[in-house]
Amino acid sequence: MNSPPDPGDRPPNLTRRSLLALGLGAGVTALTAWGGGPGSGAAGTQQAANDGVSMTDVSLALDWTPNTNHTGIFVAQQLGYFAARGINLRIVPYGSTAPETLISTHKADFGISYQDGLTEAAVAGGDIVSIFAITQKTDVVIGVRADAAIKSPAQLDGKVYAGYGGPMEVPMLQYVIRAAGGTGQFKDVTLNTDAYQALYAGQADFAMPEPTWEVLQAALVGKPLRTFDVTDYGFPAIYSAIIASSNHYLHRNGDVAKRFLAAIEEGYAYASAHPTEAANLLIQANQAVLGTQTELVIQSAQLEAAQYYKDAEGRIGYQSAARWQALTAFMFENGILTDSAGKPIKTEPKVSTLFTNQYLPASVTA
Template sequence: MRQFIVAGAAGALSLLSVSASAEPLSLLLNWTPAADHAPIYYALDNGLYEEAGIELTVEPGKGSGMAAQNVGVGAKSLGIAELGTAFLAKSKGADLVAVMAIYANSPFTLYWRKSSGIEGPADFAGHTLGNPSGDAARVMWPAFAKAAGIPEDGVSFVNIAPAAKIPTLAAGRVDIISDFYNGHDQKIETLGDDLGSLRWSEVGLNPYGNSIIVNGEFLSENKDMVARFVDVTQQAYRTCAEDIEPCIAALMNNASGLDHDAMVAQWGRIAELMTTEATVNEALGWFDPVRIQETYDLVNTYFELDAPFDPATAYTNDYLDTAIKMVE
């Protein structure tokens, strides 16, 4: 064993032991740490990756688009990205393969204040929509606009940081925000009865959401390592689905500025997004080939893919343990 000094979330120094035989591996998150990443931090804090011979480094991200690009060019071995965005990147030459679904249902949701006069998408024209430039919902906006029957250029996008979405909307500095459904309760707490919302699935768009992606070349050369990573991660998500408290504790131990109750509420929504017939009956993280095709068709319909590809080459269920299923 070897030891080195690391700085904790509050800046405190501690000794961390890592097996001399552990192989380094990097994981780029889609955004900053939140409840959907709690299982990863749970596995880290409990030494599960280390036991599997992996020295995992987790880095905060700046959007699914950025994660897909970094993994696609091999700058990062693994990442988390919304699958439609990953497919777009793949059509532009990104070498990546999805190995585990986190959000088996689409998390895309639009929020507004009813007092602004907006009742639904028909009222979006002429309003501002706030989100980061790398936000997956901004990348996929043309698909939503077409499905909802509204002009693609009807809204004006405003760049705001992820953490600023809710306060910016509440202050009226933007009229609409895009966000993931896992943060729904926080918006209810902030805006109460003035909150208006629409999940993209309500207009018939339900592509696969956040998924773990791997650089294709890295995968071909490190299949055993990827298998070990997926095994630990899949088990961690199942453990957290049964009891989220120790996982939220691990998350908050590794990320500052998070509210415990908000993260617990967020996880409740995430559990909804993780639960489908396939994840309950086949395996937690399972990709349904039919829905993979539907996700690809959605992207291919609403975007001009630079180079169409067979979606079967963009994912695999081979690294999932079928004995590990999502709780009902």
């Protein structure tokens, strides 16, 4: 990948990091085209070799440039959790081909996705299934300037929304605004900029930033936001970051998938228990990308550890059928799901085809 990803490269993810929010410049991706390197678990790989463990090559495609959603992955790599389980992990940086496509065409063994995006890809005929929930809490909120007179989503009627053109944005906002007492009528403009920048520049009245990144960044630069959690108004919770694979790969490499997720789960358990240390390991592995944003990365890692990695029962990676059903039903009822020809599907998909917990460590599913 020779240039940073553009929002038009793939169907926008409501929770995908914006390039500007990460503060990256035009050649940074050349610095992240790694699968190993300093601190990438080389010592653990050598130890595994010395112990006679057979190493298996595994590829994981990122959904964006390295960020705190990926913390547990880099922790597991840095601390040798993959190597200890006989896995030689190659991290594939985000490029012009979406992870969902790489997985479905069997060019990558695993990849980072998100619930609504995976659902769209699977319904359109992609060979893809979610196997691990990185975040258990919806990582998108409605945001307005902190000094705005807007105190409720109901007051967004007639206002200007700065979006990214994703198919679920408008239906989601209409749902929340109506649930708050409004009509759901607003103007929608597509901007290629950070949420807080658009709001403070007067280009829009509200946006949907990520609380674990853009909202924190906005506060750090002196442009704070007031936010509204969409789930507070009855909108279905979203698995905003997940790990996916293909049925093709899983059916042939089930044991590898289980060892891979055991290392992933251990990495996110460490990130949950030691967020600052985990953030530093993430930065260490991606110095060129994140080295100038230490405070933001640490704050984000701490927030994700406190609120996002574990579900209500304290489980990491686990996915609920009820949550998959709720969002899938919303997407189906609003005509968001289309077949390979781009036509709305006529039958609601079975969520059992979209996700599975069977490759998680037994301690998670027990």
